[in-house]
Amino acid sequence: MPEMNTSAADSSFEAVDEVDEAALAEVMRTVPLGAGVLAGGAVALLVLGYLAIYLLIFLPRGVVG
Amino acid sequence: MSDAHHPAHERRILGTELLWAFGVGVLVAVLLGMVLFTALTQNINPPSNVERIDPKNLHLSGEFAEQNLGTVVAADGSVTTRIIATQFVFAPHCVAVPQGRPVTLRLASPDVIHGILITGTNVNTMVVPGFVAQVHAQFTRADELLMPCHEYCGLGHSEMWATVQVLDAAAFKPDAEGRVTCAQR
Numbered sequence: 001m002p003e004m005n006t007s008a009a010d011s012s013f014e015a016v017d018e019v020d021e022a023a024l025a026e027v028m029r030t031v032p033l034g035a036g037v038l039a040g041g042a043v044a045l046l047v048l049g050y051l052a053i054y055l056l057i058f059l060p061r062g063v064v065g
Numbered sequence: 066m067s068d069a070h071h072p073a074h075e076r077r078i079l080g081t082e083l084l085w086a087f088g089v090g091v092l093v094a095v096l097l098g099m100v101l102f103t104a105l106t107q108n109i110n111p112p113s114n115v116e117r118i119d120p121k122n123l124h125l126s127g128e129f130a131e132q133n134l135g136t137v138v139a140a141d142g143s144v145t146t147r148i149i150a151t152q153f154v155f156a157p158h159c160v161a162v163p164q165g166r167p168v169t170l171r172l173a174s175p176d177v178i179h180g181i182l183i184t185g186t187n188v189n190t191m192v193v194p195g196f197v198a199q200v201h202a203q204f205t206r207a208d209e210l211l212m213p214c215h216e217y218c219g220l221g222h223s224e225m226w227a228t229v230q231v232l233d234a235a236a237f238k239p240d241a242e243g244r245v246t247c248a249q250r
Contacts, residue, residue, distance in 0.1 A: 036085065
């Protein structure tokens, strides 16, 4: 019975890992910045939420200890 | 790809990670600093008090005997409120506290673990039999606040609640013995 399907397992292991140095440099210039902006934005929102609850709700509710 | 192949990229990633670590370090220091600042300047802390009491006879004599429950103003002007939390009531059912003055809440349980919070305030503690739960608080606005048991204590748990009347200076009048009871409204 002839094999009609193809599989990634059929490809050669000896394929050369071709890296375009210029493209890689371009990606590495922007990717960390995007990750930083995304993570920084998420953390900033979290901290703003914490500060809003701490300063606008917790402290006005009065001293406790 | 060898490690030496892209040193510039790796330096940039390392720089980004160090910058992120520095930013997070600053953030943690600022948040801890805020907590420390309010703890030292305004005395805002998690309530903590390790003081033992015998749960078998706490209602018979001593601090939590019936005649000592409720709010009392001492000769030095300090206000202390004593409450027993028991299945499934608070005794007394209503306590009066002054607005804008430090109040010491002291609670004890003769049976099982209870807990209290006072709505709209930061007062929140567990009441464990064998220990006196103590919370220092200051109530900022005159109001009638609900104080439910917030630790499941049995079938009547949902019916276990009390009222805290925060009275302004004109309404907060101690009697000859320094006791203050809830104003009838």
